[in-house]
Amino acid sequence: SRLLRGTLVGFLNDPGEGDTPEPGSVLHIEDGALWLVDGRIHAVGEYTTLAPHLPAGLEMVDYRGKLILPGFIDTHVHYVQLDIMASYGRQLLDWLNEYTFPEECRFAERAHAETVAEAFLDETLRVGTTTAQVFCTSHPVSVDTFFTAARKRGLRMLAGKVLMDRNAPEALTDTATGGIADSERLIADWHGRDRLGYTLTPRFAPTSSREQLDAVGGVLRNAPDLHLQSHLSENRGEIDWVAELFPEARDYLAVYERYGLVGPRSTFAHGIHLSDGERKRLAQAGANIAFCPTSNLYLGSGLFDRRACREAGLNISLASDVGGGTDLSGFGTLKAAYQVGQLLGQPLTAWQGFYRLTLGNARALHLDAHIGSLREGGEADLVVLDPRATPLLARRAARTRRLDELLFALMILGDDRAVQATWANGRCVHQRDAVPTHRVSH
Ligand code: GUN
Ligand code: FE
Structure with missing residues (x-):
């Protein structure tokens, strides 16, 4: 059992093709947490809301400043x-x-x-x-x-x-x-x-x-x-x-x-x-x-x-x-998809792009009962992105904090260096840099 703390980004539905996502389609919790138990997401929400309900001593992996998305x-x-x-x-x-x-x-x-x-x-x-x-x-x-x-x-x-x-x-x-x-x-x-x-x-x-x-x-x-x-x-x-x-x-x-x-x-x-x-x-x-x-x-x-x-x-x-x-890399795929879209006058938004990589692809494969979203009961397959992972990403991130702009910068400038960690079945299966962990105390 583990707690991951960071900015949660996921989709509840197709955000559509517009610059602003369809209402209710995006899950975005700035200071969020995922409580993982037995390979699944046991609880998801605001960190401060979840904190009082967590068992003392639970290990918390501190991904603050990073984005946590479905794998x-x-x-x-x-x-x-x-x-x-x-x-x-x-x-x-x-x-x-x-x-x-x-x-x-x-x-x-x-x-x-x-x-x-x-x-x-x-x-x-x-x-x-x-x-x-x-x-x-x-x-x-x-x-x-x-x-x-x-x-x-x-x-x-x-x-x-x-x-x-x-x-x-x-x-x-x-x-x-x-x-x-x-x-x-x-x-x-x-x-x-x-x-x-x-x-x-x-x-x-x-x-x-x-x-x-x-x-x-x-x-x-x-x-x-x-x-x-x-x-x-x-x-x-x-x-x-x-x-x-x-x-x-x-x-x-x-x-x-x-x-x-x-x-x-x-x-x-x-x-x-x-x-x-x-x-x-x-x-x-x-x-x-x-x-x-x-x-x-x-x-x-x-x-x-x-x-x-x-x-x-x-x-x-x-x-x-x-x-x-x-x-x-999904970033490489999104970047090329954006470029193809531009040539046809149908540019891909960051919302639509990250939806496709996660819930959209899960739905296409009929796997959305298991993966593709940050939902309680879902399988804990996650990716942790660092929107400041490289000098250029950091410069871009300094100019904007709007989520879709950060996501778009990742889709154009991101590569494996922006993947801070990958979790599968509730376990960390890839980690780039050491990350602080704490024990939850009340
Ligand atoms: N069509 C038949 N086989 C293949 C393959 O291996 N790759 C691609 N891109 N197209 C194919
Ligand atoms: Fe193929």
Whole structure:
């Protein structure tokens, strides 16, 4: 049991797109406290209100001057691509062939997968991300390894084995039936164990046969609490290829619809080149599109039209898509999202940005009963931000104290240095500098 004292910032609802948040959507307590018991938030409120009710001797971690938010969530990321970040000069399909597939071949080996899984989790926690929906490779061992590492740290994570039975190197392809058998074994071993959940993961339409996609739909029909993630409409070359491979489908989304893969727990990464009709159909199904701005810029895929998605009623989540993405940090993702928005005349506010990283992403993944907000009974996954962490941030903070301006400065100037600490499951899993602790006395 622990008390964290600092400025609490969280969301109760979507703050909207305006410069001022919708009434009642923001939780902001300047001198606040979170009482953590058994991995959960036991009480939340003003420090002075809570203080008389606290047991004497309770350890208080003093984060005054810092912002305490729900841990960040990344709805689409490839842990196995950590080591090909910053590979030069290609767009999607060449990038897959030249860098991605050769790298993914290495995950047949358990020792390699273990090293990378640990490095990935070290790095996500260092940037304040406590939950992610993670692509592994087609090797089941890449999934066992990832879940083992996440479980050891007490993290809430979603992950799954990549399904691909064609148009990829032989060392990476499974078969329609073998890929499903492997997935079912992994589901039995990992889904619902501690804080882990399974995500069915057909890579994207071009690397799965009709038989494989159909079999994935069959699994999902029998187990609708599973998640599913894939890629959709990221790159022009990809879209043309899908049209060639599936001439019977009226558009890219129709391939996934045909096999029953588009539902409320489905996340499709990118969605850059969607038609309005596709956006509406995704919205009706309750699926979400993972907006991956650093990846879209880096791979030259295009500019994501957030406004068109919102107007279609489509859920947008926010994701790094590392290794196509260039930054695991939520700040990096927000900064790129802001820049993409500026180019389209739809700049992202700090309110909307931090909402997406926390409660918005939790809702998109249907995890908001557990994470994404600072609510009593919620799981204690938290990030502690220092809005004066670097010389430039400190100079900016000296000019303003308004919360949204501090948050905006973090989103543009912040990086791992601004993450003072990360807590997961009620435990401190990353800390930058020593922080004073006191015992509560009455
Ligand atoms: N489409 C199919 N596979 C991938 C991948 O690994 N990364 C990205 N960005 N797009 C993909
Ligand atoms: Fe991706």
